[in-house]
Amino acid sequence: MFTITNGIILKGRDLTLKKENIVVDEGKIVEIGKESHEGKIIDVDGAIVCPSFINGHMHIGDSIIKDEGYGLSLSEMVKPPNGVKHKALADAEDEEIIQAMKSTMWEMVESGTTHFIDYREGGIKGVELLKEASKDIPIKPVILGRDDSFYGGEPDLGKVKIAIRKLLKVADGIAPSGFGEITDEVANLIVEECEKRDKISSIHVAESQSNQIESLDKFGKTEIERGIDSNFGQLVHLTNPKNDDLDLVSRSDSNVVVCPRANATLNVGVSHLNEMLGSGIKPLIGTDNVMLNSPNMFRELEFTLKLMSVYYRNYIDPKDLLKMATTNVCDNKINDVVKKSTIDVGMDAELIVLNSFSKNPYLNIINRCESKNILYTINKKVNV
Known part of the structure; x- marks a missing residue:
């Protein structure tokens, strides 16, 4: 079990911006919330957490x-x-x-x-x-x-x-x-x-x-x-x-x-x-x-x-x-x-954590990011 903290989450099907923590256990998202934290803490310090x-x-x-x-x-x-x-x-x-x-x-x-x-x-x-x-x-x-x-x-x-x-x-x-x-x-x-x-x-x-x-x-x-x-x-x-x-x-x-x-x-x-x-x-x-x-x-x-x-x-x-x-x-x-997942409780943890360079997270990903800016890729098989 681990928790991604201090990230800007693109949550749900609409990619709604949330500043919340994500708790992952055995490949599943089990909790999302401002105060959520269990297991190993991964502090991403304002990075963007996006579905893979x-x-x-x-x-x-x-x-x-x-x-x-x-x-x-x-x-x-x-x-x-x-x-x-x-x-x-x-x-x-x-x-x-x-x-x-x-x-x-x-x-x-x-x-x-x-x-x-x-x-x-x-x-x-x-x-x-x-x-x-x-x-x-x-x-x-x-x-x-x-x-x-x-x-x-x-x-x-x-x-x-x-x-x-x-x-x-x-x-x-x-x-x-x-x-x-x-x-x-x-x-x-x-x-x-x-x-x-x-x-x-x-x-x-x-x-x-x-x-x-x-x-x-x-x-x-x-x-x-x-x-x-x-x-x-x-x-x-x-x-x-x-x-x-x-x-x-x-x-x-x-x-x-x-x-x-x-x-x-x-x-x-x-x-x-x-x-x-x-x-x-x-x-x-x-x-x-x-x-x-x-x-x-x-x-x-x-x-x-x-x-x-x-x-x-x-x-x-x-x-x-x-x-x-x-x-x-x-x-x-x-x-x-x-079988692709969103960032929601109960869903498979399939997400990427990216460096943040601008105040617009959507443009940040599209217009600024490259492969080298991926801090973590998380799915059920492996963390890269």
């Missing part, structure tokens, strides 16, 4: 080819089965992939991330490689698998259903690449089988303008409409919404993840965060492909804060932005699988 980060969307397997292919188009880089990423993964040895993923996970741990949601290529074997890589690292991967049988214009739906069921025995959900690679029938099968097992169904939508135009031309619907109609639990990117796409999302049960740095790197657009927040959407934020970006959430948050200011010529609330990397997931059904 969740990286809402990653492709950790392409850690093997960091910064390769810079300047290529979205399709050339990541479209299966012939994108730069997929060819590299097909040619790599298992141990090479495992070691690269381990390195990336340690980088995340050292920069305050305790959970990440990964789109895992390679079918069942790909899922097992990530499980092997993560088993001794204090981080929780939420692994969403996929299978090559999903792709093509006339897939064998019987084989697709078998592949989905086999994957769901080892994975936390299913995540095909996008509607440009699968049919609506495959999409519906994925969602149906995930819902039966209370697992996550996720898909990229509207990452580029061309994706949206192609979808409208072929199906009379945007990719976002198709994602909502199929009832995917999580939609990633939404960089190029059209018509009333965001209104449809706000009225759905789908969780949203944005990846601003990846969109910028691939030159496909700017996340419509102001409109999302204005319509009541509570997105997550992720760093996307490791081949494109570091998995450091501090870098993602600072980039997004400043990009939104220049793009909209208006300021995004830094607290709303920080929630995207911490507590927004707790308002969504997918947290039944993710």
Whole structure:
């Protein structure tokens, strides 16, 4: 048992500022209060105590080819089965992939991330490689698998259903690449089988303008409409919404993840965060492909804060932005699988303690802090 004292706590789902002590016993927060103190005392002397980060969307397997292919188009880089990423993964040895993923996970741990949601290529074997890589690292991967049988214009739906069921025995959900690679029938099968097992169904939508135009031309619907109609639990990117796409999302049960740095790197657009927040959407934020970006959430948050200011010529609330990397997931059904905690009594102790440099703790984290400014990372497995 130990007590963190004299910290500025970002408490609950709303990250409400409190100057209180936190008592932790066997990985659980058992008491929060001004006078609370039990066991070993850790005096953090005015530092900020924030929920640890969740990286809402990653492709950790392409850690093997960091910064390769810079300047290529979205399709050339990541479209299966012939994108730069997929060819590299097909040619790599298992141990090479495992070691690269381990390195990336340690980088995340050292920069305050305790959970990440990964789109895992390679079918069942790909899922097992990530499980092997993560088993001794204090981080929780939420692994969403996929299978090559999903792709093509006339897939064998019987084989697709078998592949989905086999994957769901080892994975936390299913995540095909996008509607440009699968049919609506495959999409519906994925969602149906995930819902039966209370697992996550996720898909990229509207990452580029061309994706949206192609979808409208072929199906009379945007990719976002198709994602909502199929009832995917999580939609990633939404960089190029059209018509009333965001209104449809706000009225759905789908969780949203944005990846601003990846969109910028691939030159496909700017996340419509102001409109999302204005319509009541509570997105997550992720760093996307490791081949494109570091998995450091501090870098993602600072980039997004400043990009939104220049793009909209208006300021995004830094607290709303920080929630995207911490507590927004707790308002969504997918947290039944993710299991991310807030700073509240009875919750798992999953928090980071950071140096304080300014009077605004939200901007302090986003605009000032780096990995070296983390004094403690605390979760159920280990204190780093």
